[in-house]
Amino acid sequence: DWIQQAGTEYDAIVINPGAYSHTSVAILDALNIFEGPVIEVHISNIHEREPFRHHSFVSYRADHVIVGQGIPGYGLALEKISEMLPDVRGEN
Numbered sequence: 001d002w003i004q005q006a007g008t009e010y011d012a013i014v015i016n017p018g019a020y021s022h023t024s025v026a027i028l029d030a031l032n033i034f035e036g037p038v039i040e041v042h043i044s045n046i047h048e049r050e051p052f053r054h055h056s057f058v059s060y061r062a063d064h065v066i067v068g069q070g071i072p073g074y075g076l077a078l079e080k081i082s083e084m085l086p087d088v089r090g091e092n
Helices: 002-009 018-022 025-033 072-084
Strands: 013-015 038-042 064-067
Touching (some): 002 025, 013 025, 013 072
16 A cells, blocks of 8 residues: 555655565555656665575566665665656756
């Protein structure tokens, strides 16, 4: 529900879907409806973990994926979003 509501309230989504990355087509479907940029964040490097974690449904929709950067990955995601969105002052 939050992802679907985001389309009317927000310009971008930063999401850490956790284990849902590997199992939830429903989250992918909801993200596919959203028109703004989507950044997928994983605190750990999912590609260095168990083989089933190497695949993410969310990555099909994500405009950018950040893995293995720990908590600072969220800040990196916000920086990336700021690069992707037009500047509200019209400077981008």
